Amino acid sequence: xxxxxxxxxxxPQPVLQPRIRARIGSxxxxxxxxxxxxxxxxxxxxxxxxxxxxxxxxxxxxxLLRTMNDCFHEPLVVAERGGKGGGGARLTxxxxxxxxxxxxxxxxxxxxxxxxxATFRTLLR
Amino acid sequence: xxxxxxxxxxxPQPVLQPRIRARIGSxxxxxxxxxxxxxxxxxxxxxxxxxxxxxxxxxxxxxLLRTMNDCFHEPLVVAERGGKGGGGARLTxxxxxxxxxxxxxxxxxxxxxxxxxATFRTLLR
Numbered sequence: 001x002x003x004x005x006x007x008x009x010x011x012p013q014p015v016l017q018p019r020i021r022a023r024i025g026s027x028x029x030x031x032x033x034x035x036x037x038x039x040x041x042x043x044x045x046x047x048x049x050x051x052x053x054x055x056x057x058x059x060x061x062x063x064l065l066r067t068m069n070d071c072f073h074e075p076l077v078v079a080e081r082g083g084k085g086g087g088g089a090r091l092t093x094x095x096x097x098x099x100x101x102x103x104x105x106x107x108x109x110x111x112x113x114x115x116x117x118a119t120f121r122t123l124l125r
Numbered sequence: 126x127x128x129x130x131x132x133x134x135x136x137p138q139p140v141l142q143p144r145i146r147a148r149i150g151s152x153x154x155x156x157x158x159x160x161x162x163x164x165x166x167x168x169x170x171x172x173x174x175x176x177x178x179x180x181x182x183x184x185x186x187x188x189l190l191r192t193m194n195d196c197f198h199e200p201l202v203v204a205e206r207g208g209k210g211g212g213g214a215r216l217t218x219x220x221x222x223x224x225x226x227x228x229x230x231x232x233x234x235x236x237x238x239x240x241x242x243a244t245f246r247t248l249l250r
Contacts, residue, residue, distance in 0.1 A: 012150035018234050019144040022245065025137035029249055072248050094248060101245045105238040109143050112237030113230040120147065120226045123197050123219060124154055
């Protein structure tokens with residue numbers, strides 16, 4: 001589809017991204033990538049499909065999940081083995097809770113910085 | 126200095142890190158690394174020394190500064206050429222302002238997420 005000239009030449013607008021991390025020593029219990037992975041698993045029910053959408057290997061996704069599962073009292077994701085395509089995966093109650101609280105912290109952070117960001121933006125080109 | 130056993134074996138406490146980024150399209154105008162670089166230049170007055178403390182090459186530090194300078198209306202850092210050690214560098218008024226506003230957004234973000242983080246923490250090992 002042809003883009004109008006104004007669209008093609010429009011300068012991208014500055015955005016503020018509060019990227020939240022929960023860290024235990026050198027381990028990252030959750031951050032933007034792991035949260036996205038949880039969200040995709042919730043949506044697709046598949047580690048493989050989630051990995052594909054994030055353009056990472058299955059092994060990499062699996063390692064991220066293992067790190068997460070190790071950082072919390074309860075696992076966040078359980079794999080359901082067997083069947084075609086390596087079986088499914090689903091978020092546990094803790095997994096749902098973690099994702100909800102994580103997204104809430106992002107939203108709180110964005111809201112809290114709104115006014116300062118408005119000032120900051122005036123300094124940007 | 127000898128560490129007491131309790132200190133050596135103590136489990137690290139979870140911490141929340143709101144890593145704030147200002148982004149324009151694919152360019153990151155400022156994020157945790159660039160903010161640290163600004164802070165070190167403010168402190169040391171030297172790009173070379175700041176790069177050394179961040180364990181990066183002078184060239185890498187210089188590129189980060191160029192990106193930052195290009196993203197804002199006014200440069201954040203000006204290099205003072207000549208003299209031994211390649212001359213100094215200092216933050217401009219805009220540089221100081223950007224760093225202050227950035228740290229303020231970090232603090233606001235941390236404060237806003239405090240309660241949710243307290244709940245989140247209970248789920249962590």
